Amino acid sequence: MEIMRLVVTGPVGAGKSTFIRSVSEIEVVDTDRQATDETAELKPKTTVAFDFGRLQFGSEMALHLYGTPGQSRFDFMWDILIRQAHAYILLVAAHRPLEFRYARRIASFMNQRRQVPMIIGLTHTDLPTSWQAENIAIALGYIDPQDCPPIVTVNATEQVSVAQAIITLIQHSMQTNLVNAGKP
Amino acid sequence: MSINTEKLGIVLQNFVTATSDVQGAALVTPDGLPLAATLPGAMDEERVSAMSAAMLSLGERIGQELGRGGIDRIYVEGDQGYGILTSCGDDAVLLVLADKKAKQGVLMLEIKRAVSEIKLILM
Numbered sequence: 001m002e003i004m005r006l007v008v009t010g011p012v013g014a015g016k017s018t019f020i021r022s023v024s025e026i027e028v029v030d031t032d033r034q035a036t037d038e039t040a041e042l043k044p045k046t047t048v049a050f051d052f053g054r055l056q057f058g059s060e061m062a063l064h065l066y067g068t069p070g071q072s073r074f075d076f077m078w079d080i081l082i083r084q085a086h087a088y089i090l091l092v093a094a095h096r097p098l099e100f101r102y103a104r105r106i107a108s109f110m111n112q113r114r115q116v117p118m119i120i121g122l123t124h125t126d127l128p129t130s131w132q133a134e135n136i137a138i139a140l141g142y143i144d145p146q147d148c149p150p151i152v153t154v155n156a157t158e159q160v161s162v163a164q165a166i167i168t169l170i171q172h173s174m175q176t177n178l179v180n181a182g183k184p
Numbered sequence: 185m186s187i188n189t190e191k192l193g194i195v196l197q198n199f200v201t202a203t204s205d206v207q208g209a210a211l212v213t214p215d216g217l218p219l220a221a222t223l224p225g226a227m228d229e230e231r232v233s234a235m236s237a238a239m240l241s242l243g244e245r246i247g248q249e250l251g252r253g254g255i256d257r258i259y260v261e262g263d264q265g266y267g268i269l270t271s272c273g274d275d276a277v278l279l280v281l282a283d284k285k286a287k288q289g290v291l292m293l294e295i296k297r298a299v300s301e302i303k304l305i306l307m
Binding site: 029031032033034035036037039046048049069071073074076077 | 213214215216217230231233234235237238239241242245249
């Protein structure tokens, strides 16, 4: 059986842990600790190492989902996780524009280490203050729509929505690999 | 009552200078923020804190899921020395960095002493 390792990353409170909990077939291995920094204003607990979930995808493939911590002091974990990853999804809360720059920083951290297929997942899109996808793409530095990775809207608390995002990520990953295989 | 961080700093510093072959120590919150630290020059306090928290949480998880029970300490032995993480109650984790030459028995005893001293301050 083939194992595909997917990394779920993004700023604090984007919904990474929730995302994995929504689809994992095993009880999620989490490393939550009580938050004592500014994270505590958003939520009581925060991931300090990683979340791990597993999902069977057809009969031939198992997905291993790894969620990163959000804070940059844990960037050694970002490094460890992305080095093993086949693809990743960057989760961004659409209603917190102040974090877009930080999300961009995470993406460039990842891209510097590994060139793996990625997509962007927008969470919290149902709020009146949420930004439109195309504006977020620009804020994340994807000025040219041609270069922009696929953007999906995710409700991290809903299994169907998360599964859809994962399917998009896998499709994108396969396409990218096909294109790269065609190159000399 | 607020935590006496100055006192914590002094306890750590005394521990590092008084215990032979100990090169540094840091007291951090379980979510990886520094409370007090006496570290070798090149080490970044924030990074050390985050690593300690990540390691301890994984260790505790292994203890839980693989039936090893509650974790007293986590021990990293490299060819250049040791890194020892000890839980100091619910609110703090102590990381001690020691030289390869360190006598383990003495080290453990000294850590135990430091932990009980720290716990008193944190109470």
